[in-house]
Amino acid sequence: MRQTWRWFGPADTISIDQLAQIGVEGVVSALHHVETGAVWPSDEIAKRQREIATTADGRPTGLEWEVVESLPVSETIKTAGPGWENHIDNYRVSLENLAAAGLKTICYNFMPVLDWTRTHLRWPLANGGTAMRFDLAEFAAFDIYLLGRQGAADDYPSQVRDLAEKRHSEMSAQEKTTIERNIVAGLPGANDEWSLEEIRSLLGVYADIDHNVLRQNLVAFLEAVVPTAERLGLRLCCHPDDPPFPILGLPRIMSTVEDYAHIMEAVDSPANGITLCTGSMGVAENVDFVSFIRKWGHRVRFVHLRNTTRSGVSFDNKHSFFEDAHLDGDTDMVAVIAALLSEEERRRAKGQADAVIPMRPDHGQELLDDLKRDSMPGYPLVGRMRGLAELRGIMTALSSQHLKG
Numbered sequence: 381m382r383q384t385w386r387w388f389g390p391a392d393t394i395s396i397d398q399l400a401q402i403g404v405e406g407v408v409s410a411l412h413h414v415e416t417g418a419v420w421p422s423d424e425i426a427k428r429q430r431e432i433a434t435t436a437d438g439r440p441t442g443l444e445w446e447v448v449e450s451l452p453v454s455e456t457i458k459t460a461g462p463g464w465e466n467h468i469d470n471y472r473v474s475l476e477n478l479a480a481a482g483l484k485t486i487c488y489n490f491m492p493v494l495d496w497t498r499t500h501l502r503w504p505l506a507n508g509g510t511a512m513r514f515d516l517a518e519f520a521a522f523d524i525y526l527l528g529r530q531g532a533a534d535d536y537p538s539q540v541r542d543l544a545e546k547r548h549s550e551m552s553a554q555e556k557t558t559i560e561r562n563i564v565a566g567l568p569g570a571n572d573e574w575s576l577e578e579i580r581s582l583l584g585v586y587a588d589i590d591h592n593v594l595r596q597n598l599v600a601f602l603e604a605v606v607p608t609a610e611r612l613g614l615r616l617c618c619h620p621d622d623p624p625f626p627i628l629g630l631p632r633i634m635s636t637v638e639d640y641a642h643i644m645e646a647v648d649s650p651a652n653g654i655t656l657c658t659g660s661m662g663v664a665e666n667v668d669f670v671s672f673i674r675k676w677g678h679r680v681r682f683v684h685l686r687n688t689t690r691s692g693v694s695f696d697n698k699h700s701f702f703e704d705a706h707l708d709g710d711t712d713m714v715a716v717i718a719a720l721l722s723e724e725e726r727r728r729a730k731g732q733a734d735a736v737i738p739m740r741p742d743h744g745q746e747l748l749d750d751l752k753r754d755s756m757p758g759y760p761l762v763g764r765m766r767g768l769a770e771l772r773g774i775m776t777a778l779s780s781q782h783l784k785g
């Protein structure tokens with residue numbers, strides 16, 4: 381696998397020349413400053429390529445922009461609302477511009493309104509570091525009391541409602557603001573920043589959009605853009621919902637192995653691919669990543685490796701969890717990596733040019749010097765570096781000639 385690293389551009393707290401020391405082989409980036417739904421202009425794409433290829437003082441970094449994460453899908457496209465054609469045209473032009481610049485792998489997601497969601501960004505760990513956490517009781521307190529969504533209480537069993545009520549009654553004004561901001565304002569890489577008011581009105585837009593309608597909207601999006609991607613030799617790859625279950629009464633349709641099977645079959649093209657994210661899907665119980673990779677590995681274009689531990693209140697396979705160290709947690713990372721390396725072997729045996737799959741350590745805990753710096757939530761230097769180092773060890777050991785024969 382190719383070891384990549386997410387870099388948010390010149391505004392990133394980690395400079396591009398530091399990545400060489402980490403042993404990063406390729407860069408994952410996006411034009412976060414372009415408004416969602418608008419075209420990514422060729423000159424902006426070229427600028428980002430230059431920012432990745434050269435340091436601020438003009439030295440070559442030896443790195444290239446290899447994966448786009450994400451080319452965001454607008455709410456207009458997700459809801460198939462007025463202006464859909466225009467946003468689809470723009471998406472196609474962005475794909476043309478990216479392909480002309482030599483980019484091939486395009487990650488996106490189809491989560492309505494909220495991208496990845498956590499209640500705690502810096503949850504203290506016993507070892508002194510911090511981790512991100514999603515706590516269902518805290519989330520319910522936000523949903524029922526802070527957002528005040530109509531009918532929210534009915535979405536939680538009484539045990540969770542009681543915990544939420546207790547939490548809400550104990551929360552200081554400061555804590556309320558923090559949890560609101562954590563959930564609503566959007567975490568790094570999220571497409572859009574909302575206010576509580578905007579969330580309320582967006583929920584109204586989704587009133588008639590259930591699981592099936594949202595699935596149809598994803599299929600309509602793919603039917604519209606996959607032929608373009610195919611012609612340009614691009615690989616689109618959908619990131620799973622995080623967390624992998626409906627929140628705020630909104631449908632989520634890319635949470636499970638079955639969801640992926642449905643979408644892969646509905647638009648059966650090599651350009652319609654998968655971003656495998658163990659940290660997102662692995663929150664659910666009994667996810668069999670090894671069978672998933674055996675069945676759908678040929679459509680996996682990009683991999684996020686990260687581990688979570690379910691901890692706290694759960695119901696209906698919805699869980700509270702925290703982001704554990706990359707080799708700890710509920711997902712058997714060694715088995716996942718072994719399955720991915722076998723997939724690469726299969727591709728090589730068939731002589732495929734795209735045998736190597738880009739992977740990145742997805743998130744990291746804040747450890748050591750991360751705690752003294754202003755790190756982007758989920759994207760600190762030391763924690764991600766620890767993650768990459770551990771994952772690299774597994775990849776090297778499993779692909780070692782000593783193990784064969």
Ligand code: DNO
Nearest residue numbers: 450495496569570622660742
């Ligand atoms: C979640 C992560 C997120 C992701 C965002 C934006 O598992 O990979 O940081 O990057 O959804 O794409």
Ligand code: MN
Nearest residue numbers: 657660684742
């Ligand atoms: Mn991910």
